[in-house]
Amino acid sequence: xxxxxxxxxxxxxxxxxxxxxxxxxxxxxxxxxxxxxxxxxxxxxxxxxxxxxxxxxxxxxxxxxxxxxxxxxxxxxxxxxxxxxxxxx
Amino acid sequence: xxxxxxxxxxxxxxxxxxxxxxxxxxxxxxxxxxxxxxxxxxxxxxxxxxxxxxxxxxxxxxxxxxxxxxxxxxxxxxxxxxxxxxxxxxxxxxxxxxxxxxxxxxxxxxxxxxxxxxxxxxxxxxxxxxxxxxxxxxxxxxxxxxxxxxxxxxxxxxxxxxxxxxxxxxxxxxxxxxxxxxxxxxxxxxxxxxxxxxxxxxxxxxxxxxxxxxxxxxxxxxxxxxxxxxxxxxxxxxxxxxxxxxxxxxxxxxxxxxxxxxxxxxxxxxxxxxxxxxxxxxxxxxxxxxxxxxxxxxxxxxxxxxxxxxxxxxxxxxxxxxxxxxxxxxxxxxxxxxxxxxxxxxxxxxxxxxxxxxxxxxxxxxxxxxxxxxxxxxxxxxxxxxxxxxxxxxxxxxxxxxxxxxxxxxxxxxxxxxxxxxxxxxxxxxxxxxxxxxxxxxxxxxxxxxxxxxxxxxxxxxxxxxxxxxxxxxxxxxxxxxxxxxxxxxxxxxxxxxxxxxxxxxxxxxxxxxxxxxxxxxxxxxxxxxxxxxxxxxxxxxxxxxxxxxxxxxxxxxxxxxxxxxxxxxxxxxxxxxxxxxxxxxxx
Numbered sequence: 001x002x003x004x005x006x007x008x009x010x011x012x013x014x015x016x017x018x019x020x021x022x023x024x025x026x027x028x029x030x031x032x033x034x035x036x037x038x039x040x041x042x043x044x045x046x047x048x049x050x051x052x053x054x055x056x057x058x059x060x061x062x063x064x065x066x067x068x069x070x071x072x073x074x075x076x077x078x079x080x081x082x083x084x085x086x087x088x089x
Numbered sequence: 090x091x092x093x094x095x096x097x098x099x100x101x102x103x104x105x106x107x108x109x110x111x112x113x114x115x116x117x118x119x120x121x122x123x124x125x126x127x128x129x130x131x132x133x134x135x136x137x138x139x140x141x142x143x144x145x146x147x148x149x150x151x152x153x154x155x156x157x158x159x160x161x162x163x164x165x166x167x168x169x170x171x172x173x174x175x176x177x178x179x180x181x182x183x184x185x186x187x188x189x190x191x192x193x194x195x196x197x198x199x200x201x202x203x204x205x206x207x208x209x210x211x212x213x214x215x216x217x218x219x220x221x222x223x224x225x226x227x228x229x230x231x232x233x234x235x236x237x238x239x240x241x242x243x244x245x246x247x248x249x250x251x252x253x254x255x256x257x258x259x260x261x262x263x264x265x266x267x268x269x270x271x272x273x274x275x276x277x278x279x280x281x282x283x284x285x286x287x288x289x290x291x292x293x294x295x296x297x298x299x300x301x302x303x304x305x306x307x308x309x310x311x312x313x314x315x316x317x318x319x320x321x322x323x324x325x326x327x328x329x330x331x332x333x334x335x336x337x338x339x340x341x342x343x344x345x346x347x348x349x350x351x352x353x354x355x356x357x358x359x360x361x362x363x364x365x366x367x368x369x370x371x372x373x374x375x376x377x378x379x380x381x382x383x384x385x386x387x388x389x390x391x392x393x394x395x396x397x398x399x400x401x402x403x404x405x406x407x408x409x410x411x412x413x414x415x416x417x418x419x420x421x422x423x424x425x426x427x428x429x430x431x432x433x434x435x436x437x438x439x440x441x442x443x444x445x446x447x448x449x450x451x452x453x454x455x456x457x458x459x460x461x462x463x464x465x466x467x468x469x470x471x472x473x474x475x476x477x478x479x480x481x482x483x484x485x486x487x488x489x490x491x492x493x494x495x496x497x498x499x500x501x502x503x504x505x506x507x508x509x510x511x512x513x514x515x516x517x518x519x520x521x522x523x524x525x526x527x528x529x530x531x532x533x534x535x536x537x538x539x540x541x542x543x544x545x546x547x548x549x550x551x552x553x554x555x556x557x558x559x560x561x562x563x564x565x566x567x568x569x570x571x572x573x574x575x576x577x578x579x580x581x582x583x584x585x586x587x588x589x590x591x592x593x594x595x596x597x598x599x600x601x602x603x604x605x606x607x608x609x610x611x612x613x614x615x616x617x618x619x620x621x622x623x624x625x626x627x628x629x630x631x632x633x634x635x636x637x638x639x640x641x642x643x644x645x646x647x648x649x650x651x652x653x654x655x656x657x658x659x660x661x662x663x664x665x666x667x668x669x670x671x672x673x674x675x676x677x
Binding site: 071077081 | 155160162166167170171173174177178179296299300301302309310311312327329333336337340341344362363364367368370371374375378381382385663666667668669670
């Protein structure tokens with residue numbers, strides 16, 4: 001790889017990284033601040049099982065979504081690392 | 090075997106385990122002392138991070154807080170878990186790639202400035218010390234209640250144990266003791282929760298029981314809970330009383346503060362590779378979620394148990410209230426500690442537990458001959474009293490005591506270590522005594538850890554009135570000072586020394602000033618702490634998130650009008666953005 005190609009590759013890697021992080025943080029925001037706080041009164045009119053839905057997001061659902069998000073990020077990021085040949089393992 | 094003897098045995102056995110691990114994994118170099126030599130497996134590190142993070146407050150206080158706050162308690166649940174998303178996506182992998190020992194070390198090098206490093210050390214010490222004092226207090230409370238020694242003796246024993254493994258073992262020692270402590274604390278938290286969930290709903294998994302129906306009926310647990318608390322004039326459990334804007338900002342301050350806590354960040358310096366730092370964040374949140382999704386279930390079950398114990402019959406009928414003479418055994422034992430108190434205001438010998446600040450309800454209560462709420466319950470006792478309330482076997486009670494101590498000790502050790510690293514590495518080695526040898530630096534690290542243990546013990550023994558308040562504010566301060574500086578250091582080439590220092594100082598001073606204004610630590614409050622007086626309706630608990638925004642704004646504005654960082658810094662940022670080539674962490 002020439003130095004120019006190397007720089008272009010690094011820039012493309014960083015852009016892919018930012019896109020992924022942006023997507024994940026959008027979900028992070030909607031699951032907690034959106035469903036758990038801003039829309040809680042609207043969602044509480046719906047019940048799933050014994051939970052009002054907004055209350056469920058605030059006290060259970062958001063935490064599970066955070067966990068799923070990090071799992072997705074770890075896998076997607078590992079793929080981006082390899083695609084740009086910048087992985088460390 | 091008596092409960093006390095059993096508790097001594099269980100707690101004593103865990104102490105022997107912690108010290109044995111520490112002796113086996115003693116640190117021999119500064120690399121091992123600060124970052125465990127950088128060779129910790131991501132799963133082990135995730136477990137250690139979970140124990141490091143979950144403090145006496147998480148273990149002892151949180152479920153109790155949620156039990157009394159209901160929906161408003163969600164700020165702690167979302168705030169203290171959502172921060173790990175920020176940590177995993179925005180900070181941990183890059184700081185691992187940077188590969189130094191400490192958080193101020195990153196700030197000092199990225200902003201090519203000794204002043205930035207010292208400002209970061211000041212933020213770090215302030216945040217960590219307030220936090221550690223609360224942990225030592227937690228150790229004292231658990232000791233005095235379960236081992237029936239006085240708080241001072243309990244504190245001294247706790248200090249001695251932390252001293253042995255944090256001072257000798259350094260990061261390497263605390264990593265593996267934290268793994269053991271996680272196992273103890275999660276077992277201690279889950280076992281009683283499973284029993285209680287099963288007793289109330291017939292479903293043994295607390296997370297499912299939370300959404301299940303009361304055993305033998307079609308009524309969901311939460312619907313029943315809303316019913317019984319509103320019958321006594323309390324706000325419905327699933328409703329909140331805080332304003333939406335305040336809930337939003339408190340959650341944000343706790344989330345960002347979590348991501349900015351130095352003792353949590355530094356755990357990610359101990360894994361071998363960048364990819365391991367990401368994986369480790371997943372494992373950390375998984376282990377944390379095991380407790381954090383159980384806690385709200387425990388809170389709801391505990392509140393229902395409490396209300397139904399005090400109000401066994403219909404509301405308004407004289408015999409509907411529990412007679413004081415018939416109070417259960419756990420009530421008597423906790424009464425001795427003063428953490429639960431009864432005052433018979435209307436002289437009928439029965440316990441009226443209701444919301445006497447609710448004006449509409451107070452009228453009806455008056456007609457029944459009630460003369461005010463007669464029961465004061467300290468929020469901190471619910472988790473500790475839970476096994477007794479549910480009449481669980483003695484070994485469960487002993488296990489809970491050991492779990493509370495494990496939670497407090499693991500967090501205290503992590504905090505003491507970042508304080509000692511900030512002093513021996515950032516202040517001595519990097520700032521005042523650059524020629525210090527590795528042996529001398531290691532000794533300095535041990536001495537400062539030892540001094541920090543003593544000071545923390547003193548603060549726990551004689552907490553100045555403000556400690557308890559300030560623990561919650563440590564998050565706001567971390568959010569407003571350290572987090573933005575680190576984030577901009579990674580994601581911006583342009584933010585420079587002047588911008589970072591101005592931003593950190595603005596965030597720290599604004600947040601501290603706002604808290605002092607309303608809470609009056611050291612001085613009299615300047616204004617009453619009520620929503621009408623707050624800036625945009627944001628309480629002092631949530632103001633750190635606003636301080637963070639100010640930090641960003643000031644840092645960008647100042648950077649725009651001052652010279653760009655040197656080329657070497659640009660190369661540094663380019664280097665930390667790619668995973669390839671992460672070596673072990675080094676000092677310089």
